[in-house]
Amino acid sequence: MEPRVRIISEFDSLARGTWLVEDDRVGTLPEKTFSGRKVSVGEALLVQVQTRSLPALRQRLAGLVTAFDLDALGKRDPKPKFDEALEITPQLGPILTLIQESITALAPAVIDGFPCPSKVDHDYGFVKRFRCLGLAEKFAVLTLKLRALFTFFSDLTQLLNDINNRPADFESQPGEVYHASADVTETADQSCKLIDDMIRWSQQSDFGILQENWQQQVVLLNKVLDRVARHIDYTVNYQEPEAPMDMAAAIEADARFEADARLAADARFAADARFDEDGSEEDGSEENSTRDESMDEGNQPLIDYDELSILTLLDQDLFPHIHRSTVLLKLGRIFFVKLLNTPRSKPPFTLNPRLSSHDWVCLKEVTKDIDSCIFNIVEAVVYAENLDDINLQDVSAFSKELLHRLDSSMALLAFSLVPIPSRIDSPRPDSLFKSWFFDVRAQFSVALDNLLQGLNINRDA
DSSP states (O other): OOHHHHHHHHHHHHHTOOOOOOOOOOOOSSOOOOOHHHHHHHHHHHHHIIIIIHHHHHHHHHHHHHHTTGGGTTSSSOOOOHHHHHHHHHHHHHHHHHHHHHHHTOTTTGGGOOSSOOSSOTTOGGGOHHHHHHHHHHHHHHHHHHHHHHHHHHHHHHHHHHHHHSOTTOOOOTTHHHHHHHHHHHHHHHHHHHHHHHHHHHHSOHHHHHHHHHHHHHHHHHHHHHHHHHHHHHHHTOOOOOOOOOHHHHHHHHHHHHHHHHHHHHHHHHHHHHHHHHOOSSSSOHHHHHHHHHHHTTTOOSSOGGGGOOOOOOOGGGHHHHHHHHHHHHHHHHHHHTTSOOSSOOOSEEEOTTOOHHHHHHHHHHHHTHHHHHHHHHHHHHTOSSGGGSOHHHHHHHHHHHHHHHHHHHHHHHHHEEEOTTSTTOOOHHHHHHHHHHHHHHHHHHHHHHHHHHHHHHHHO
């Protein structure tokens, strides 16, 4: 069997592989604890996954990309090294099976099959149930991405095989090899990033994993704050559009636009055809060079879609209320930044390492929707058509929910955080927590009172 045909069969077999961690066993109550020996076995398996299995998988994927010489596949006569690829593909199945078996067997969390976050895994360290389940979920995401990658590899190999068997006078479709190889390159890069993320995530502390979630909330708060600021700037600096053109002028403008669009499409098609014929930039224009550079940068989109949010004209009579609502965005950001390690400061505490998975999940859940409560309040005020359009009942309900989640979060944090031992003369945990968080809690209360009172006064006027 020719190498081309064999490699297609190998990739098809890999794409059909079932490397998903599934555990449908039902746990029993009360949940049993595991011995220190079993925990040690689980930690050894985890280290093997982190330092051997996942890096080996990443290395093999990089080897496949090199064997196919994807950078050269835009040329007319690509020469991928199928023999080298055939040395790699038989290794992928056993590696993936080993990773699956290791994650499934990680003691004591996943194998237990207990359906709820564990309340007795305080001393399980890096193999607490929430960590093992999180790693299993990440592996499931990776396997889906790998199936897509192996399918793209198979399609690309089939295409190259078809091209090799075509008559000499057969006219190829411009860019077909390039686009097929681009799918492989992009998906391989995404797969390697998922592997890197699995390794990094599994090595983080319990507190570090929570901090990642809180960092995402800071990013969202910043984006919403920036978007509101752009809406305000757009409203303040808005200029009335010029008088609309008459029908004849509009038809003429549309015709010019369509003609320009056709010319641009023809130019792009011609550039693709030239690229597929000789794979060089020597014949091309500056446009060809620009397209190649953009494609080489990890296939990143040329447009930042976050910048395309539609700007809205706001009611300037609402500006005082909008300002009061954006204070909540800033306070939310302050609250979460106090929990993060930043270049400017680090919290003087860390998470108690003896928290169970149940306690950890409770802390994650109660803090994760604080930003959503703030967004609901801001949206109700900012996007109202006028003062009468603001639903004060909704704003009041969202405000109560925000304070409830904030208080619940602070109560759990007070019981979960411990001072960093290396700090000299560390204060008592309760006084440390008060000095670090109580000011921002008081500011939240004042900001919400100001917002609600302002709306009441103006609405009754």
